[in-house]
Amino acid sequence: MSTYLTILGFNSAIPTINSSPTAQFLEMEERHFLIDCGEGTQVQMRKAKVRFSKINHIFISHLHGDHCFGLPGLVASFRLLGRKTPLHIYGPKGIKKMMDTIFEITETYKGFDVVYHELDKKVSEKIYEDKRVEVFTIPLNHRIYCNGYLFREKPKERHLNMKEIARYKEIEICDFQNLRSGKDFICEDETIIENAILTTDPKPSVSYAFCSDTKYKEDIIPIIRNVDVLYHESTFLNNLKEMADYTGHSTALEAATIAKKANVGKLILGHFSNRYSDLSVMTDEARQVFPNTFLPKALETVKIG
């Protein structure tokens, strides 16, 4: 039950023959999340062998076409594939009206519920939670209302150290859950056996932050601090910083600065302007500030944590 990230597409604005607009597939604790859905995402999902039926939650950062124009087709395909389970779509206010209008005019009868979670807050909020995973918004600063998303495994239960536990006859099976949750054991004679003796550390909880599209925004640092992997857009190199500011985007240097200040484990860049054919210039610039920076590889699945 590890966490895996598959970047389905990462280019900006116009789809080309060899690159697809933004979309990512995140598998965390057996939950399957789709993040953004540019045109052609469903074909990229097929190439990456993502099972359509596994996707129950889709997170859309913002309503520019290169991040959402694949959504109507994907939902229509879900229906054609006989889906019955509800689909949850998280995205900016307006996404429901857009999708409802499209489906009404194209007479796309879905046969399953689409539950829209429309977002309009300017502060980070928890928008998804279950027993093992939680998802928070990361308010970004783009030309249009835009959120990144933080995906975080909840703290895991401690592992029982059965060899140690066996030494204490008083500890019974009904006590195990308390031990797993980190509590000390108190004997009948009120002796305390510290939890650290009876259990071992769990596997660390993994976190992933997705940040596209945004100007340089230091406000996000407290939200994404210490994440294992940060995806941060870097549409331009820093010699086009004015262009980046004007269009609401970041430079590779800025993405790396955010990564460094937030003390993340690894930085993946993306959303590059089509003007760059050799993308190594992006990592060259970013690594001056944050060495553990990488380019995305479309359709490659990487383990997080």
Add this chain to the structure above:
Amino acid sequence: MSTYLTILGFNSAIPTINSSPTAQFLEMEERHFLIDCGEGTQVQMRKAKVRFSKINHIFISHLHGDHCFGLPGLVASFRLLGRKTPLHIYGPKGIKKMMDTIFEITETYKGFDVVYHELDKKVSEKIYEDKRVEVFTIPLNHRIYCNGYLFREKPKERHLNMKEIARYKEIEICDFQNLRSGKDFICEDETIIENAILTTDPKPSVSYAFCSDTKYKEDIIPIIRNVDVLYHESTFLNNLKEMADYTGHSTALEAATIAKKANVGKLILGHFSNRYSDLSVMTDEARQVFPNTFLPKALETVKIG
């Protein structure tokens, strides 16, 4: 100035790794028409080296996703590429509302005019005309309002036979246009010189009919009679005729029957159900009725006429 057809995609319903939904590019007398625009069409256009700036007229048969979900992205790309010239979109009533809603919510400012020509008539009508080409609707019978389109070169001017003309001193340059348009020459002594002596036949005018999606519908035969090439959908084989009727589609046998009764030059099938992996079964069935039947080849450009 010949006529060329490039089929960009021809599968039905769900895009797959190796096939794209319906879209065609027709070049007729230096006009450049896009017909239908399923998801991913703009990438198929790039693969086929279609110049985006050449497209001024898009014809959408019907508002099912596999025929129109590529349209918002294509128009957005036109804008990003700096388009200034107006774009004409022909399609069923509702297309303007759908596109306007999408562009309003995604804040896609176009920078050029999009002129919608919304269709709702149940009889064939001429919807486009210029000096050399005309386009007519072909009302079809699908689950939703749907038109095919007939593209026809206008009759061309006759060629001057200069060797013969030189024999008649009375014929001057100012008479040439009358001769090209087929008129006889009347001498001063009222002798008539027949046009057939002074000119030769022009290149025949070419016509192409696109018919997708539809049940078997004999009413279309007078509209498409004698076209050089007919594209007619054949979603199913005839052993699934009930399924074809129920879903508003045709079988290969039915497409061939239409082609035969309309005396067309060549039939291209398409819009196949994903259940068929070996598509030769489609031509095997159709050729029993209409031998000059072919499968489409994605991205291949064929000369018409």
